[in-house]
Amino acid sequence: MTQSHLSIQGVSKRFGLYTALEHVSFAISQHEFICLLGPSGCGKSTLLRILAGLEQPTTGRIVLHGQDITTRPPAERGIAMMFQSYALFPNLTVAENIAFGLREKKWTRTAIQEKVAEVLAMVDLEQAAGKYPGQLSGGQQQRVALARAIALAPDVLLLDEPLSALDAKVRQKLRREIRRLHEETGMTTIMVTHDQDEALTMADKIVVMDHGEVVQIGTPEDVYNRPDSPFVADFIGAINFFEGTRFVGHLPDANALLAIRPEHVRLLDHETECGIPAVVESVEFRGSFYRLFLQVQDEQESTIPLRLTIDLPAASAQRMRVKRDQKVLLELPLEKLLVFERDAWKGAG
Known part of the structure; x- marks a missing residue:
């Protein structure tokens, strides 16, 4: 039986006079795959950055495992984030990119080598261990960034529109890859997207956002077949x-x-x-x-x-x-x- 794992409680975020988030509250169960879905500027990426510790909320708090982590530094949260740009080090090989965070955590050389080999196998990139990011396709770079995040064995994995820069065919393939990795690792995964097809095909639960507020939370079937408002009905699918x-x-x-x-x-x-x-x-x-x-x-x-x-x-x-x-x-x-x-x-x- 799943239990409440991550709780967002009354989170608001203001940048001067601009309100990016307004009293956002919802809970996420352990091992769930959540998609934050909404149009550009609705606050979903801001919420992801607050979860990662890269932004502080104006009000509200973030609770993980029953502990308030709102002010905890990013490295001490047990949360890993994969950025839209992948943020790979161009001067490091694939293996070195994956090992970077493990070295920062003072892992032994043997443990690092074993973990790098393990996650490269998970993303089917064993043959690319010695290559540099510039020698890889966009889809391969995305998988390296995923492997680097997974290697840290976080409690929560955050994905910020990870597929937006890829062509349609690669995007469809990697949807299935990300979902498979989520199920294999058992991590709680939160992905930001404005693509309704990604949300419908990948998520256990969709959090629909508009103008900094949560307007509906439910399974893909719920939000598609039983939308709470014309906005949700119109945003998800043709209507x-x-x-x-x-x-x-x-x-x-x-x-x-x-x-x-x-x-x-x-x-x-x-x-x-x-x-x-x-x-x-x-x-x-x-x-x-x-x-x-x-x-x-x-x-x-x-x-x-x-x-x-x-x-x-x-x-x-x-x-x-x-x-x-x-x-x-x-x-x-x-x-x-x-x-x-x-x-x-x-x-x-």
Whole structure:
């Protein structure tokens, strides 16, 4: 059974008149993989630096293993941080980069050699031990930085957007590598990202942040399928927003702000009185699915046309031969609708 391992309690951070964090509080269980997710400037990297001891909070405290470590120096926290730039020493070999922190901790030469060999094997870089960072690819440098952090056997590993500088294919591979290393080492891992796909595929729990505040905490399934606000719904995945009044007679709550994921909108392949008429404005091929952009034929003839996005499996789209300017019928399954208060809109979508 997991237990509360790391606790962030009422942490705020101000830089002059600018508030980077506002009363952030949540607990992390031992061995969890947490993603801090949010747009640029939401405070996630500032929170990571406070956890690492590189910044001091204006108010609040950080508790690890039941001990207040808020003012403890970085080297005495049992927390390792991997920076976005990797921060490798260009004049040291891969093995020397990994050994650097161990030498600082006065490990013996034999113990250092054994640990370096162990972590190089974990990241599949045994053959690169004698190379310099400049001789490695970006993905290899990232793995060296990971190995260096893991070698210190920290209680908590902090990752600051570690994959942002890599191309898409390498990024996808290293997502799996980082997750595997997390599971092998059993460390508590906290990763900052603004990439929703990284958070959804890697995290046990996602902490969604906006304007220095935590707006939702939950499993990837929770935040995707049950977002607490239009902001979360809009930030994580594609979403359609519309007002309930647009479909009086079809939907139950005419005064609500409604939302539905593109993959949940159904395109009907037969005539029915319950179908919502629409016209296909454009079609995008996305490999395993097609994304359709539709304009609803609004019975109310509103001055603001309602447009919906649908993700249709490739086989279905090909079978139905969907094309631009085609007239179609839609169905919005009630069980898939997300309902928010109307005043929660604030420009979502």
